Amino acid sequence: MQCNEQPYQAPRLFIAGAWRTGSAETRSQVINPATAEVLDELRHASVRDLDDALIAVEQGFGVWRGVPAAERQRVLTKSVENMRARRDEIARVLTLEQGKPLVQARAEIDVAAGMVQWYAEQARRVYGRIIPSPSADTDYEVRKEPVGPCLLLSPWNVPLILAARKIGGALAAGCSCIVKPPEETPASVAKMVECFVDAGTPPGVINVVFGVPQTVSEHLIASDSIRKVSFTGSVAVGQQIARLAAPGLKRVTLELGGHSPVIVFDDVDVDTVVRQLVTAKFRNAGQLCHAPTRFFVQRGIYPRFVERFAAAAAQLRVGDGLDERTDMGPLANVRRLRAMTELADATALDATLVTGGTRVAGQGYFFAPTVFADVGPDARAMKDEPFGPVALVRSFDTPAQAVALANSTRYGLGSYVFTDSAKLQRQMINSLDVGSVAINSTTVTVAEAPFGGVRDSGYGYESGEEGLESYLHTKFIHRTYLA
Template sequence: MTFPASPQSGERNYRVPQLFINGEWRDGTAETVTRVINPATEEVLGELSHASVADIDQAIAAAEVGYRAWRNVPAYERGMLIERAVALMLERRESIAFLITIEQGKPLAQARNEVTAAADMIKWYGEQARRIYGRIVPSQLSRAQILVQKEPVGPCALFSPWNMPVVLAGRKLGGALAAGCSCVLKPAEETPASVAAMVACFADAGLPAGVLNLVFGPPAEVSRQLLSSSVIQKVSLTGSVSVGKLLAEQSATGLKQTTLELGGHSPVIVMADADIDRAVAQSATAKFRNAGQLCLAPTRFFVQAAVYDRFVDAFGKHAASLKVGDGLDPYSEMGPLANARRLSAVEELVSDAVAAGGHVVSGGMQLGDRGYFYAPTVLCDVPPQARAWREEAFGPIALIKKFDELDEAIADANAIDLGLASYAFTDSAAAQAKLSAELEVGVLAINNIAVSVAEAPFGGVKDSGYGYESGEEGIESYLRTKTIHRQV
């Protein structure tokens, strides 16, 4: 077994991971592989072997056996094991953060924060394992009672993306394991080692064989095989709208319980009474974190006319001041885009916006001749027909538009088919109430940027998906309800 020799704190070695099936690390036996590339240097880090049909069948079989054992482990013991895994994650934070940065590109400080956030989310789920309650309902019959109890839904197929590889995989693992489910995890092939290092923490903490399985391979092929299995009872995906709709169709055939966290194009509404310096500092930080490659990244800024010029000037200066570079450079504040696909997509959106009449306040260009670097970009006067208003940027692009009345801003914010996260800055209680009632989103942060936390549900509406992760609703999505009417 070459991966992992449990990474020690501070270790900076890169090894392409193996599959993890039924408690064993092993190479995939498919003929295909994925080249893992450092987005800052375009260096090939190694070749990731894929799971074959037989490998995936074995992972499913292992999850089925693992589920039968894990569901009967007392909730207290499940929670304690999860706590041990979390402790290992924090002990190995430097090593895991290094893997995130070299695979995905974000600055090392942001990668450390990602590991910490993932550990916090998983820890919350582990604590919540002891709080999965049922209830007793009075019966209409004599000497009888109705018991409503919660049970784990069964083996789960979990699909996570490359942009926040450890947080988004960890949030799914935490909920599934705390509820008593087993799982087959399929992360993105672009960022395999960081997720595998987290899986290693669970294995080293003593998780029984088969409860957690890790596979890699062509997404369409792996998902099709997992979702066609009658063993898999639950599907959770964080990904694009198009992939989400495809998996929803495939899941419907087997009537599988499904959670879909899909795209976002987050609006930010800034009222004239807001603390503008605070609004700029918080929203610009959130915008360019992870090079804007976040489904919850603020992107469409609607600023009231009285403070528009001041906001644009301050936001543009903030963007221009950011140091863009290799995430391993301690002075870098924004790293590269994660892959060549994202670089091309961002370039196309900016070119289309400028061609349509948009004005570049800051950025608007690729940086350097090596790596997938793009300047933090601020655009104004972009007409509504430009693609950037309708399509998720998933990159360092901010669009700023002036408005007069709040109704106008709300209408613009609701004008697209995506509704995940949103932000607002205002001290008006009336405006806050109106925004809370009328914005068509799953999450709204007012005078702050914290839309995703361990304790509260996170999910979207419209084409941004359905179901929730985190909070009580997150663990509920890995449970099913059984009613028992008992008479003596």
């Protein structure tokens, strides 16, 4: 398979400043989801490789924690320049591995670079403080210091953004890290890591390993070298990560699943809202933790909304992401295709299928943009995150009904509200049990602000000052001057 006239090649491990071949007996295949063809085989890290990475990350921390903030800022800024210069190359690799259209792959690199840029700027703003003491010969001081070597675990759906904001936060704070990218999309993340390496990060500051996820996590988290774990992924795996981290009392950030509600009141312009929501819903084939999924539309505009939303979804061009004409690429793997096929049962959903609901012909993992109307509130899909190109639409009458429907799952990540009423906006903001609320917008995460959830959507934050704080330890100094 060709990528920009260069053959695709699965990456090697990166440990102690050098790329090396994984020495484990296990391997995994990297699949092009648009063709179901094997791109290459990925060699995994052995226990010896993982132990070497632990030694390296400790040594890297010993160096990086002492690097002045201005120099850390310079390295991160140069990393961003490298990412932007290599945008097209990385985008093509990402599309080959993950399936998303090239325009979305390029946008992902832009967002990832922007997140690292923000952390680079914040590296020089990690402030402590002086506290007035009760004595003339005593000072109270609070300092912020890096928490230590970190394990950064990122998923396959938006691998560059989710890895970049972890790496950016860790390095800005002065931490070293071991990055375990997803085995489905290894090369795009490895190419992004090269941008940091080529910017001048010392050996051991960034390390990259691949392998059987459970085996890698169990071995690395058990080590006293790792002081913080950041994980983005499923609820079940997040719970396991928390259990593994508990004996060592390691700091953990968990950004888990979402089942984002959309509440549309009848004072909006339906066509404008539909255009925004169709784009947001079917971006990355719906494989986003904060993707709008459960659509609650006030009864006065409900029939028109369903008709226009379904018509717009049906017009999306589904195809290979390398084709610039493609609006929606394939699902990222065969597991998601099976899940969508099982989900698309109108009887089980107590719903009406308006459009889609079937696999798109071809060798790849394509599934049609799908819209269900009048979905029963107790349908399994209303409780469990579909994580695919499926929109579930239901009407409501009163704001209280909308809030009850929106809060009826154990997820609480992102949410979307569309209304021109300031009173309704305030009511929704105060009542929705989520980490983020977008009003008349489909953006719930930006570099400058914290992103995290409640309940089964996890705890802790990525991005923003809160995200940087999670990589910092607070030290109090009580200094008395002897006469």
